[in-house]
Structure formats: structure tokens, C-alpha cells
Amino acid sequence: xxxxxxxxxxxxxxVIVSSDTHAGLPCEEYRPYLDPGVLDxxxxxxxxxxxxxxxxxxxNAEFIARWESENAEGLRGGHDPEVRDKELDADGxxxxxxxxxxxxxxxQESPPFGAGLHAGQITDPVLAFAGxxxxxxxxxxxxxxNPVRRAGVALVPITHDIDRAVAEIEWLADKPGxxxxxxxxxxxxxxxxxxxxxxxxxxACQDAGLVVHTHSGEADFDAYGDNxxxxxxxxxxxxxxxxxxxxxxxxxxxxxxxxYAVVECGSWWVGDLxxxxxxxxxxxxxxxxxxxxxxxxxxxxxxxxxxTNVFIGASTMSREEIRRRHVNGIDALMWGTDYPHPEGxxxxxxxxxxxxxxxxxxxxxxxxxxxxxxxxxRMDLExxxxxxxxxxxxxxxxxxxxxxxxxxxxxxxxxxxxxxxxIPFPGEGGGER
Amino acid sequence: xxxxxxxxxxxxxxVIVSSDTHAGLPCEEYRPYLDPGVLDxxxxxxxxxxxxxxxxxxxNAEFIARWESENAEGLRGGHDPEVRDKELDADGxxxxxxxxxxxxxxxQESPPFGAGLHAGQITDPVLAFAGxxxxxxxxxxxxxxNPVRRAGVALVPITHDIDRAVAEIEWLADKPGxxxxxxxxxxxxxxxxxxxxxxxxxxACQDAGLVVHTHSGEADFDAYGDNxxxxxxxxxxxxxxxxxxxxxxxxxxxxxxxxYAVVECGSWWVGDLxxxxxxxxxxxxxxxxxxxxxxxxxxxxxxxxxxTNVFIGASTMSREEIRRRHVNGIDALMWGTDYPHPEGxxxxxxxxxxxxxxxxxxxxxxxxxxxxxxxxxRMDLExxxxxxxxxxxxxxxxxxxxxxxxxxxxxxxxxxxxxxxxIPFPGEGGGER
Numbered sequence: 001x002x003x004x005x006x007x008x009x010x011x012x013x014x015v016i017v018s019s020d021t022h023a024g025l026p027c028e029e030y031r032p033y034l035d036p037g038v039l040d041x042x043x044x045x046x047x048x049x050x051x052x053x054x055x056x057x058x059x060n061a062e063f064i065a066r067w068e069s070e071n072a073e074g075l076r077g078g079h080d081p082e083v084r085d086k087e088l089d090a091d092g093x094x095x096x097x098x099x100x101x102x103x104x105x106x107x108q109e110s111p112p113f114g115a116g117l118h119a120g121q122i123t124d125p126v127l128a129f130a131g132x133x134x135x136x137x138x139x140x141x142x143x144x145x146n147p148v149r150r151a152g153v154a155l156v157p158i159t160h161d162i163d164r165a166v167a168e169i170e171w172l173a174d175k176p177g178x179x180x181x182x183x184x185x186x187x188x189x190x191x192x193x194x195x196x197x198x199x200x201x202x203x204a205c206q207d208a209g210l211v212v213h214t215h216s217g218e219a220d221f222d223a224y225g226d227n228x229x230x231x232x233x234x235x236x237x238x239x240x241x242x243x244x245x246x247x248x249x250x251x252x253x254x255x256x257x258x259x260y261a262v263v264e265c266g267s268w269w270v271g272d273l274x275x276x277x278x279x280x281x282x283x284x285x286x287x288x289x290x291x292x293x294x295x296x297x298x299x300x301x302x303x304x305x306x307x308t309n310v311f312i313g314a315s316t317m318s319r320e321e322i323r324r325r326h327v328n329g330i331d332a333l334m335w336g337t338d339y340p341h342p343e344g345x346x347x348x349x350x351x352x353x354x355x356x357x358x359x360x361x362x363x364x365x366x367x368x369x370x371x372x373x374x375x376x377x378r379m380d381l382e383x384x385x386x387x388x389x390x391x392x393x394x395x396x397x398x399x400x401x402x403x404x405x406x407x408x409x410x411x412x413x414x415x416x417x418x419x420x421x422x423i424p425f426p427g428e429g430g431g432e433r
Numbered sequence: 434x435x436x437x438x439x440x441x442x443x444x445x446x447x448v449i450v451s452s453d454t455h456a457g458l459p460c461e462e463y464r465p466y467l468d469p470g471v472l473d474x475x476x477x478x479x480x481x482x483x484x485x486x487x488x489x490x491x492x493n494a495e496f497i498a499r500w501e502s503e504n505a506e507g508l509r510g511g512h513d514p515e516v517r518d519k520e521l522d523a524d525g526x527x528x529x530x531x532x533x534x535x536x537x538x539x540x541q542e543s544p545p546f547g548a549g550l551h552a553g554q555i556t557d558p559v560l561a562f563a564g565x566x567x568x569x570x571x572x573x574x575x576x577x578x579n580p581v582r583r584a585g586v587a588l589v590p591i592t593h594d595i596d597r598a599v600a601e602i603e604w605l606a607d608k609p610g611x612x613x614x615x616x617x618x619x620x621x622x623x624x625x626x627x628x629x630x631x632x633x634x635x636x637a638c639q640d641a642g643l644v645v646h647t648h649s650g651e652a653d654f655d656a657y658g659d660n661x662x663x664x665x666x667x668x669x670x671x672x673x674x675x676x677x678x679x680x681x682x683x684x685x686x687x688x689x690x691x692x693y694a695v696v697e698c699g700s701w702w703v704g705d706l707x708x709x710x711x712x713x714x715x716x717x718x719x720x721x722x723x724x725x726x727x728x729x730x731x732x733x734x735x736x737x738x739x740x741t742n743v744f745i746g747a748s749t750m751s752r753e754e755i756r757r758r759h760v761n762g763i764d765a766l767m768w769g770t771d772y773p774h775p776e777g778x779x780x781x782x783x784x785x786x787x788x789x790x791x792x793x794x795x796x797x798x799x800x801x802x803x804x805x806x807x808x809x810x811r812m813d814l815e816x817x818x819x820x821x822x823x824x825x826x827x828x829x830x831x832x833x834x835x836x837x838x839x840x841x842x843x844x845x846x847x848x849x850x851x852x853x854x855x856i857p858f859p860g861e862g863g864g865e866r
Contacts, residue, residue, distance in 0.1 A: 192655075192656040192657075194656070194657070194658070194660060194663055195658070222625075223625040223627070223678070224625075224627070225627070225628070227627060227681065227682055227730070229681040229710075229713060229714070229730055230627055230677060230678060230681045230682065232709075232713055233677050233681060233706070233709065233710060233713075234674075234677070237670055241667075244663060244666050244667075245656070245663060248660065248662040248663045248666060249660055249663065268705055268708075268709075269705065272701050272702065272705075273666070275701075275753070276665075276666065276701075277662075277666060280662060280665055280666075281662070297660070297662055319853060320708070320849070320850075320853070416753070417753075420752060420753070
């Protein structure tokens, strides 16, 4: 796949990288990966998981039965690499970024003690690390089955113990197919992620080339009771909150090689965040009380970190989010199927792409569907292209217009706040901030 | 001011109601309004306030000196009703919705114990109510100086004691010019505002016709250290969080006459919130896991409560927020000058309106600048119009085009998610939810 002198490549298959998939063992099968000292606690955990399934079945029986019977084979791919590759093939997906917790419906394929998407809820640091390491040991083996295709995201509960976190990151550094770590979504009583407390963690991730992630799941559960609507409405905040804690505290200036991705909380909110933050930093004289206080916190405008240090694992984007791609970050947004969860596009990804990307240029589509993820995770584009040549849908398959081009000033125009507030657009020169 | 058969009134002066102003005594002057039992604690508080000013002067001397000298007379209007009316006149503002804490720069005009914008930080319920009641006693007198013009928002720390909160609301109910209460922005360790725990408070406010408010100020201070940029970025969330806790828990179905306004955290976020919430409730079959769980929580779509039960005190709107008025709520958005704070449009409101409303129809401008607030606070439109006849800028003063009309389908078009998700637009019929 390559662009020609006459324009972008509009015929080769898309190299699709799903920036959001999940894998994990059925919970009891994590036993051999665990340290012996936590096995009693593990038995309690497994019993609790089965009770959790029983309760889920009580309230949502019909949906669970249909989902699990219609997708019985595909769901096995949550932990069976051969089945998984067949599912990815059928869905047109060449590469994938793998998070824990394969079963989002009844929570059976969950790392010990909830060390996956709910790691922040664990109070005992011994259990937090035992659960994370059990999953990581398994994940290393799992990714080794196809390290070109798989970018595994290991679990590191950095809030619980900095020394152990750094040791785990160093252990992960040279494992084939391990491309990132997921940290607890919320810091609870521990220092916030804007604190220098975590600098050794960020340094280790920068050195190891591992992308740091928060992934949606946890939220302020005490505030919701049984009101799922409030949870759904709030959970993005708790997930993307880490983005600005890292960015606005200058973390990416102290660690310029550090990359962070926020996953499965959409991307609709990005543009307004950048507008507000760019104005605070780039036109702060408008905020008369603040100008002295924000000066010098960052070396670039907040929006300039997006696509270099900050990436958005936007999962199965809505059409509105696709329309907002130039304001939100055409070089940062990453499609994801959420396989094997029911919220995403699996097993109908090509159908979904055909319906939603029809009015998008091929070059933009290439970025959103794969190239941004390849860049973020430093994946093997050549290896992935070989897979894509076999299974990837082409622009013609998605009924796209090969002559549609992205205007060169698309980002400039979409980010309207530069002109409106008189902030020099990056690369166009201008004064000191 | 009235529309004619041939179209809207495009010549009368605007009835401007600032939905966000502040008033309060210099802190030591609250002494005579306090219960005797808290006077020792009050002396400590006053000393702390003066130390606060000293520290503010240490870090931001230049701005403070300029602000206070250039606006010396106008700032006295923070507690002097005659000066205040002159300032409102000069700014073209007929009516105002008054919150506590007149001094946003060095915090001198702050109700005892921080019972104003930071009430949630008070841990002792005795002090919380003592401070609130001292301010309320003063505010009742202050609003009585001109009850047509002033809509006072009293302080009620509902988290600390439901019985005392209800008693205070009942005491406030018949006071001329008192139109609402402000509750602590954050509930901290108390039950969230989505809990039935507060139903007696909402019932009392409904009966008294008092609008419930959260106003920006408090946030998760422990998470910011001295990083003001993170605070500025997060504070809207902590302010508008109450909106969906009330709305999505069915509070406005249990109390259909209850009105709530969220103040000084902008309005840019409203459209996306409504998109997401309307889809969850109106097209929840798309969220396969959730459909059973959200059904029946509300009797209308979330966006339908905006403009009847939910109002947005958007303060000095940015031009982008003015452009988004039809998606965010043309019948809910309320301009505010933030007088006498430096963040707002005072003392240059007419200048600001002239620059920002040029492309807005007169009918939309009338709503945003005043009529929505008159509706929300049940203010005396006739009385306000008399004041406006003397001081209000006309559409011609704002260089507006009198022939510009709002298309009848402006809201329908702006709220794109109805068509995109196949949700019947309110009033156009359609199936059961």
C-alpha cells in the first residue's frame, strides 16, 4: 500500500487495526498463572464471579441467551487464538489492541480480583498486583501467537505501588506483541495522575515504548445506586479525566516520548476540550485572572499534543464523531470494534464501515481505521499489510468515492478557535505564549 | 414590548436580565446578621479571609491593583443598592439574578464560613447554616430595595440537614425578590442529588416557586495541587453534574413544577449531553445491554425538560455558544454579565453584545438576553420593560438586521440526532418509549 505521485492510494485494501478488543481466560482458568499465596482469595473471587453471572441472568436473561447463542463460536475467540484470528479475518480486521475482560455481558472472563477494567476498585495492593500479573503472564503467551497482529495491553495497577509498577513495566518491555499498559481508570485515594508521584512510571513507559491507557469501565459507582442511565452519562468523564491530568501538568514535556491513549469513551468531547484548553493557554489574556498562572506550564498548545503524545481509542465511532474528525484529531482517532463485546461493530464491521464511511475520503479513512494505531503502537505496517491484502475491505468494497479528497486546510478550518481568538495556528508562526 | 401581526418586535429596547450577578457584604459586616453562638468562629473566619487577600496580593498584585482602581466605584455596587442600580443602568441591564460572593478576585465579600460558592467545603452543619442564614437575612433586605429588578438566590446547604433546609426554604418563600436557592455544588460524602433523600427539599422548592441552582466554584480541589489549568478544565463538570443527577433520576417527573438552573459553567456542553441522553432513552435498543434498564425512568426525552424544568445560566456566552443556541436550548439559555466579577462582560456589556449578537435574529436575542430568565424566575416582565425602556439597548443599537428571522425548523435541524437515530421529534408523534 503506497501513495503514488498522482495522489493517495485509493484502491488497496484497508489495513484495519481495531484499537479496542478484549481477551481473557474464563476466570477459573487463571489459577495456574497465580502466585500460590493468593489462591484462597482466588476461590472466593471465582465464586463471586459466578454469583455475578447468576444475578445478570436474573435481570437480563433474554438478551444474554440470544447474545451467547448467536455468537457462541466467536465468543470463544476471547481466549482461543485460532478462533480469534478467524473472527478478525471475517470482520476485515488485520491488527488489534487487546484489553482485558473479554466478557462484558456477565463478567466471566475477568482477570483475578477484578484486576482488569475495575482495577481501581481493588483495595489490597497484593491482590491488585497478583491479579494483574496473572493476566499479564497469560497475555504475553497469547500475543506471542501472532505478534504482528496483536498489540497487547498489560495491566499495571500503578496507584498501588510505584516500585512494583516500574518492575512490571521493565519485565514487559521486551515481550513480543506487548505494546502498552492499562492503568486504573480512577486514582481514588491515591495521588492524582497529574502528580509527579508517577514520574518513574512514565519514564519507564517512555523507555519501554509502552503506550499508557485508561479504558472506560470504572466510575463513581457510589453516586449511581441502580441508575444505569447516570452511570452511562458519567463514565466518559472518569475515563478521559486522565488525559488532561497528564497533558495540563506538563507530563509530555517531561517525557516527550510518552504516549497515552484513552479508550472506549468516544471522541465527541475532544474538540471542545481542545478549544477550551488552547484558549486558556494560547489566549490566556482573555482570562484576566489566570494569565499569570498558566504561562509556562506547557511548551506547546494542548491541541498540538494530540496525534503525537495523545491518541483516542474511539472504538466504534458514531457518524457524528466521524464528521467531527478534523476538529477532534485526524491523526489521533482510532477506530475499534470492541470485539467480542456487544457494544461495538463486531461481527458486522464491514457493514458498519460501508454505511458510515461513505462520505469520508480514502486518506482520512486509512488514518482512522488503521494508520493512526500503527503510529501510536509502532506496529509492523508491512506485516499488517500482508494480512490486510488477504482480508481487508477495499475503498470500493465500502462504496467510497475514490476521487474524494480531504482539503489541505481541513484541520485549520475545523479548529475554528485559532482565528476566533487570534491564536497563531501551529506551524504558521506567531508570538511567544 | 410586543410582537405585531406582521412579525416580531424588532425595535423595542431589549429587556436584559443578567442571569449571573453577585452581591454580598464585606466579610466583617456580616457580624450583625449572625447567631451569637458562632461569633468566635466568625472572628477566625474573618482573619482567614484577610490572610487569603494578602496571599492573593502576593501572587497577582498587578492585576488586583488595576482591577480595583479602575472599577472602584462599580465594585461598591457589590453591596450598595444605589451604586448597583447605576452600574446595571450603565450596562443596559434591567434585571438580575443575584448569587453570593461579590469579590471573585480576593474573596473579601464572602458569606461567613464560605457559605456561598464553597458551601460544600464546610464540614460543620451548624456553621454551614449559620453562614447561609446570615447571608440570606442580608439578601432579603437587599432584594427588597428593588424587587422587580432583583431576583435573589439564597443559600441553603441542603446536604447538611434536610429539616433545616426545608425550614429555610419555607422562610424564604414569601420574601419579595427572592427567586431561588443555591445548593452546594458538590455533595461530598452526603447522598448524591439523584437520591430520593432530597425529595422533601425539591417539594418545598416546587411549592415555594424557588429555582434550584448549582453555580461554578467548587471542584475536586485535592486533585489539582496548585495547577489552576486543571481546575479550570474540570470545574464545569462538577457544576453541571447535578443537572443529570436530577434529570436522569426522574426528579422532574416527581416534581413537575421544579425548576433548576446551572450557572456559570458555559453552555457548550449541553448539546452533546442531550444527544447522548436522548439516544439512551429514545433509541436505547441501539445500546443492546441497556434497553431493559433505562425504560420507564423518564416520561419524556431528556431534551424535552430543557426550557421547562432545566435552564442554563450561561453567563457571558462565547460566540461559539451563541452559534450553538438552537441545539443547546433556545428557550433555556440565559445571558449573564457576572457583575461585579472580572470574568464577565461588565462594565462593557453593550459593547460585547454589539460585537457578538450581530448575526442573531432579534427574537432569539430577546430570549437569550432576558425572556428566558423572566420565564425561569417568573419575573415581572412589565416592570422590567419599564426599566428597559429607559436603559435597554435596542436592536438598532446592537447593529442587528431587523429582517433576520429564525427559521421555524431551527431547533429541529440543530438537534440532528432525532433523524440520525430515528427518534420521533417531540410533537411530531411516534411510538412509545
